[in-house]
Amino acid sequence: MQFDKIDFIIIGAAKSATTWLQTQLQSDPAVYMPDPELHYFSREYGRGEDWYLSQFSEEGAGKIVGEKSNSYLYVPEAAARLHRHLPHVKLIVQLRNPVERAYSDYCMLFRRGEVGGDIGNYLDPSLGENLRFLVAGNFASHLQSYIELYGREALLTLFFEGVAGDPETQMSRIRAHLGLPPRPLAPGGQDKVKDKTVPVVPAGLRKRLAWMKPIARPLRGTTAFRAVRNLIAQEIQYPPLTDELRKRLNDYYGPSIEVLEQMSGQSLSHWYGPVGRSKKDMTGTDTLRRINYQGAGSVI
Structure with missing residues (x-):
């Protein structure tokens, strides 16, 4: 495999049903994607070009070739590295309400026993902006680099709600972006790829x-x-996302969501949730935080 034979990259976001997208694309005989997330342009760049290209088998010859690595969205160096080697690729990003994304990510690690039960230590913005749970959800700032390097036409921005509400249309948009003809969903395409309610071994x-x-x-x-x-196996009792913590997260993500609405041309008011607040209420410290996103606004 050579770099110029790679046609598309799914850059994220984590916990946003991107595995479902990959499963649907892999069901098409005209598409080839390696199974694992390679994370080459984010975490594994030191392995070198030969390692990366060796992850694509000859099975991809004559097909539309791509890969999915969710870390490409939020690792700062990834966009420039990706553009250096793959300036021609089409990009796909699927985003989720960042509050729900952060909680889902926390629940996954809680299920694995990798985080404790004090949810505030991980998701409360007042205790610090950790990359894994909080900063990763500042989608507007992360997408800025990709838009500046690739332009708007190369980037297809989708939302998690499309998978749950209208998966056929979601996949139709992806297939049109990649130049693929229409095709029905693969069997089980309406089902969840992963289910955190399934009992697991402690x-x-x-x-x-x-x-x-x-x-x-x-x-x-x-x-x-x-x-x-x-x-x-036991059913897991996850620490709840309280209304108070959700409110803090809504406040934290508010400025980024506002810029993302401008970037995507889509209203995301439903992301603020029942205990969220109107964008008109973003004053004080929120206004100061918005300064971080002025650069993202400049590419609109």
Whole structure:
């Protein structure tokens, strides 16, 4: 594979149903995408060009070729690196209400046992702007670099609500952007790709049973394996996103959402939520924070 044979990149966002997009595209015989997220232009750039290109098999010959790495959206160096090697590609970004995205990301790591139950330590903006949960959701500033480098026409901006509300139209827009003919959704296209309500084996027990993975791997999918798993899997009780914390997050993301509305030409007023506030109420510290997004506004 050569760089000029790669046609598109899905740049994010994490926890925004981009895996669903990838699954739908991979179901088309005319499209080739490697399964894992490569994160080359963000986290793995030091591995070199040969490593990156080796991740694309010869199966992609003669097909529309792309990859998905959600970290490309928010790692500062990714846009310039990507444009240096792939100035011709078409870009796709699918965004989600940043408050819901942050909470979903937190729940995923909570389910894995990688974060504790004090949700405020991770999602309260007053305690600091961590990259993983909070800064990653400042979509307007992250998209600015891509718009400046690639222009508006190369970037298709989609929203999570499209997958839930009208998945056929969502995929039709992607296929038109990539120059692909219309095609029905793949079987199961209306289903969730991931479901955080599914019972899981507790994180502590998973660690203690890690030595059994090589033994159990050949049994995955069998009736016996499912029966044993169902005996030890538990429904997870996630720490709730309180109204007070949601309000703080709405206030934090408000200026970025306003600029994103201008960038996309779409109203995102529903993102403010029942305990959110009107854009007319963004005064004081919110106005100061908006200064960070003036550059993003300049590309509109």
